[in-house]
Amino acid sequence: MTNWKVILNIAKTHLLTKIKQTSTAALGVTFGIGAYITLVCFMTGLNAMLDNLILNQTPHIHIYNEIEPSKNQPISLYDDLKNSFHVVHSIKPKLTQKKIHNALPIISYLEENEAVRGALPQVKTQIFYMAGSIELGGNLTGINPVDEARLFNMGDYIVEGSAQALKNTDNGILLGIGIAKKMSLKVGDRVQVSPINGGIFPLKIVGFYQSGIADLDAIQSFTNIKTVQRILGKANNYITDINVKLYDIEQAFPMSKKIEQEFNLTAIDIKTANAQFDTGTSIRNLITYAVSITLLIVAGFGIYNILNMLIYEKMNDIAILKATGFSGKDVQLIFMSQAMIIGFVGGVLGLLLGFVFVSIIDTIPFQSEALPTVETYPINMNPMFFIIGFSFAIISTFLAGYLPSKKAKKIDPVKIIRGQ
DSSP: OOOHHHHHHHHHHHHHHTHHHHHHHHHHHHHHHHHHHHHHHHHHHHHHHHHHHHHTTSOSEEEEOOOOBOSSOGGGGOGGGTTSOOOOOSOOBOOOOSSOTTHHHHHHHHHTSTTEEEEEEEEEEEEEEEETTEEEEEEEEEEOHHHHHHHHOGGGGEEESOHHHHHHSTTEEEEEHHHHHHHTOOTTOEEEEEETTOOOEEEEEEEEEOOSOHHHHTTEEEEEHHHHHHHHTOOTTOOOEEEEEESOGGGHHHHHHHHHHHHOOEEEEHHHHTHHHHHHHHHHHHHHHHHHHHHHHHHHHHHHHHHHHHHHHTHHHHHHHHHTTOOHHHHHHHHHHHHHHHHHHHHHHHHHHHHHHHHHHHHSBOOOTTOTTOOBOOOOOOHHHHHHHHHHHHHHHHHHHHHHHHHHHTOOHHHHHHHO
16 A cells, blocks of 8 residues: 655655755746746737727628629510520619618517627718818718617727717717827817718717727718718618627628528628638637647656656665665655646746736736727736646646656666666
């Protein structure tokens, strides 16, 4: 029967008598795990920030009326030419409206679906911004401000003012920050807008919007749906777009196809709309985890080398232990215990070191005009990273201790003593 008390006392004595080697081995584990925690928390936090910059503003399904040429041209409907080959030049788009027919009933139908978190109407139009002698082309989108802030985190991109202020202000506008800078406007000023069909409408600036994409901020502004409908001279049921937010983003693609079939509209899911961005995210995550795993593997080899050398330095002790009646299994357990103690202590210190580094990074100011709501460097403090780091410390030290201790188990004490 194994006497664990004796084995652990011997392991502790070995570690304390060679405190320099023990500290070196433990520090190898500590810095390996600490570097892993720091890198993976920072890089995944950065990736999440970049993802949110785009995806938070993108609906899971975007529904609209696509302007496209007629599939059947008049000549194809002429029976006498049915079996003939014909070519039509200069095909014009069919006369269609941007308006979604029966938009409000469609929204009600979508919101009854258990998979849908919300379906919001929008009215989009092109306009000119006018302030004095300055005229700038741009886009004006009519929204339900509070619902947009709730479902699409719009409040994170309002640098001055609020979604509630836009809702409460008749003829109010949330102006793109790029437009405001070009026209030297501030909150409370009035800007005149003119739709492409003519007319001039003064709107009061209740806040500024900054998406982090400079080209978009130089043309895009928001107002209430009713305000845009009034500017365009349209009825209250005039809706050009519907943005759908789902509980499960994986349902976006099949649901978009179902919507296209049921309502004869164009429905684009988020992954199709952001295919290139999604590819970039996958590559960044792959690089992050590849570097992190490499760090852990390098740390594992370092631990193995240190423990291997520690056992070779203990050859005389191994011979004495075996000569005094300890079996090969007991010797193996002694060195395995040393390895596990080093792994446990080094792993705990590594987690603490990583947590300290990550906490320091999380307090470093990060100021960028493109990301006004981000005040410090992004960190993803996922508990799973700490569990993985500590588990690797235990597993790597177990393997690093097992291989050399297996050699120690087979050592012949007579040969060691004769060699001395």
